[in-house]
Amino acid sequence: xxxxxxxxxxxxxxxxxxxxxxxxxxxxxxxxxxxxxxxxxxxxxxxxxxxxxxxxxxxxxxxxxxxxxxxxxxxxxxxxxxxxxxxxxxxxxxxxxxxxxxxxxxxxxxxxxxxxxxxxxxxxxxxxxxxxxxxxxxxxxxxxxxxxxxxxxxxxxxxxxxxxxxxxxxxxxxxxxxxxxxxxxxxxxxxxxxxxxxxxxxxxxxxxxxxxxxxxxxxxxxxxxxxxxxxxxxxxxxxxxxxxxxxxxxxxxxxxxxxxxxxxxxxxxxxxxxxxxxxxxxxxxxxxxxxxxxxxxx
Ligand SMILES: NC(=O)c1ccc[n+]([C@@H]2O[C@H](COP(=O)([O-])OP(=O)(O)OC[C@H]3O[C@@H](n4cnc5c(N)ncnc54)[C@H](OP(=O)(O)O)[C@@H]3O)[C@@H](O)[C@H]2O)c1
Numbered sequence: 439x440x441x442x443x444x445x446x447x448x449x450x451x452x453x454x455x456x457x458x459x460x461x462x463x464x465x466x467x468x469x470x471x472x473x474x475x476x477x478x479x480x481x482x483x484x485x486x487x488x489x490x491x492x493x494x495x496x497x498x499x500x501x502x503x504x505x506x507x508x509x510x511x512x513x514x515x516x517x518x519x520x521x522x523x524x525x526x527x528x529x530x531x532x533x534x535x536x537x538x539x540x541x542x543x544x545x546x547x548x549x550x551x552x553x554x555x556x557x558x559x560x561x562x563x564x565x566x567x568x569x570x571x572x573x574x575x576x577x578x579x580x581x582x583x584x585x586x587x588x589x590x591x592x593x594x595x596x597x598x599x600x601x602x603x604x605x606x607x608x609x610x611x612x613x614x615x616x617x618x619x620x621x622x623x624x625x626x627x628x629x630x631x632x633x634x635x636x637x638x639x640x641x642x643x644x645x646x647x648x649x650x651x652x653x654x655x656x657x658x659x660x661x662x663x664x665x666x667x668x669x670x671x672x673x674x675x676x677x678x679x680x681x682x683x684x685x686x687x688x689x690x691x692x693x694x695x696x697x698x699x700x701x702x703x704x705x706x707x708x709x710x711x712x713x714x715x716x717x718x719x720x721x722x723x724x725x726x727x728x729x730x731x732x733x734x735x736x
Contacts (some may be wrong), residue, residue, distance in 0.1 A: 439461055439487070439498050440464070440465055440466065441466075441501060441502050441503075442465070442466040442467060442468040442469045442482065442500065442501055442504070443460055443465050443466070443467055443501070443503045443504070443615065444469075444470060444471070444497060444498060444501045444503070444504045444505065445457055445460070445467055445468070445469050445503060445504075445505045445507060446469075446470045446471070446488065446505070446507055446508035446521065447470075447471060447506070447507035447508030447509060448467065448468060448469030448470065448471065448475070448507065449471045449473065449474070449475040450471070450507060450508070450509075451574060451576050451577075451604055452507050452536065452574070452604050452607060452608055452611075453469070453471075453507045453508075454640070455605055455607075455608035456505060456507065456608045456611055456612055457469060459608060459609065459612040460505075460615075460616075461480050461481065463612065463616060463718075465616075466480050466481075466493055467480060467481050467482070468481075468482045468483075468484055468497065468501065469481060469482070469483050469484065470484045470485075470486055470488075470494075470497045470711075471483075471485065471486075471508065472485060472486070472487045473485065479483065482494065482655065484497040485663050486509055488517035488518075488520050488521055489517050489520070492720065494520065494524035495524065495527070495528065497524075498524055498525060498527075498528035498530065499528065502523070502529065502530060502531045502532065503530070503531065503532045503534070503615055503616075504525055504530055504532070504533050504534065505534045505559075505611060505615045506518065506521060506533060506535045506536070507533065507536050507611075508521075509536075509552075509555075511548060511735060512547065512548070512551065513562060514548075514551040514552055514554070514555045515550075515551045515552075515553075515554025515555045515558060515716075516554075517555070517588060518535070518554075518555035518558045518559065519554075519558045521533075522558050522559055522564060523562075524566050525562070525564050526563055526672060528675075531564070531565060531619075532564075532565055532566070532567065532615070532618075532619045533559055533562065533564045533565070533566045533567070533619075533728055534566070534567040534568075534569075534611065534614050534615040534619075535555065535556065535557065535559050535566065535567070535568045535569070536569055536571060536607070536611060536722075537552045537553075537556050537568050537569065537570045537571075538552045538570055538571065538572075538573075539570045539571065539572050539600075539625050539670070539671050539674070540570075540625060540663075540668050540669040540670075541553040541556060541570060543663060543668040543669075544663055544664075544668060544669055545567070545659055545660055545663060546660065552720065554714050555672045556568055565618075565619030566619055566621065567614045567615070567617075567619050567620045567621065567623060568621070568622050568623070569607075569610060569611060569614060569623050569625075569626060570622075570625045570626070570671075570674075571602055571625070571626045571627070571687040572599070572600045572601055572602045572625070572626070572627035572628055572669075572670075572671065573601050573602070573609045574601065574602060574603070574607065575601050575602070575603050575604065575628075575679075575681055575684040576604055576605040577601075578599065578601045578637055579641070579684075579685075579688070582641035582642075583636055583641070585638060586638070586641060586642060586645070586647060586649060588649070589649070589650075590649065590650050590651070590652050591638060591649050591651050591652065592652045593634055593635045593638065593651045593652065593653055593654065594634060594653075594654050594655065594656045594661070594664075595653050595654070595655060596633075596661075596664070596665035597633070597634045597656065597664045597709060598631050598632060598633050598634070598664075598667060598669075599631070599632055599634060599637060599669070599670075600627040600628045600630070600631045600632070600669075600670050601627075601628045601632070601637070601681055602626055602627050602628040602670060602677040603628065603677050603678070603679035603684060605679065606626065606677030606678055606679060607626055607677070610626055610675070624673070624674045624675050625671035625673075625674030625675065626671075626674060626675045626676075626677060627671040627674055627675075627676060627677065628676070628677050628679075628680065628681065629672065629676050629678065629679070629680050629684075629716045630680055630681065631667075631670060631678060632681060636652060637681060638651070640681060640682060640685055641685065644685040644686070644688065644689050645689075680720060709727060718721060
């Protein structure tokens, strides 16, 4: 039996896709999160807060590879610092981390914290791999759903996104975690670059709604950085699934073969505008994605 792979954030949107892939590859998995999750055969759950004073030694005992996916709107630099110090003490041999495209370019707190987390890994003395990914479709869905609640949707001109399917990110991360430490690897983004209005139009069409758009301009440096496309990846790897295909899955009747997103949820955290970019209003408090083809519209 191989040593367990520790997956921090293994109960989140991404983590819940990664864990079964590791299991399918024959690896025992230990999941770390604050609230815990269901213990299945081959999956051990450990509760700890990476931002608190919890002793991380039990979670890291006997672990050679850590896949660090736990994250939230704030504090990823501190949480990662705590984890990497404990990992070094525990003799971990490979730390793999999910960061975000634009971590070193977008002047928002979430991105700065991701960059700080990247540096904590790079300075840890533990061999590491970092993958930067674009925003997941699930997050764009939360954003679109929230904005569609407004009678008129403010749409910042010149802003584009390249959302990626979390399943593509999960598959790549598993490949990386099971390989040798590789340092910074090419970004992973979605197959198409969309103006934000196009993403919103797709959502409105898929949910049978109509809303007028109000063009707005994001001022200052943040607006300039986004309009310059610093959040995009023009030379990285490209995921396989499009935003349109994701929406089609969401609208498929629950229980149908294509209705694979039924029961899937976005992360437990309601994320601030920063995590999607400057255009977004805060996510709703539920953090829940589609539970059925009707419920996901909300
Ligand atoms: N979503 C995106 O579009 C996107 C894009 C690029 C990169 N990323 C990165 O990918 C990672 C996963 O994102 P996601 O969308 O899957 O997030 P998510 O759904 O919000 O899941 C976050 C996970 O981390 C755990 N967690 C959060 N804070 C923790 C803490 N202080 N201590 C221990 N566990 C903690 C959560 O469980 P508990 O709440 O039970 O602790 C949960 O399992 C994050 O690092 C995120 O920054 C996300």
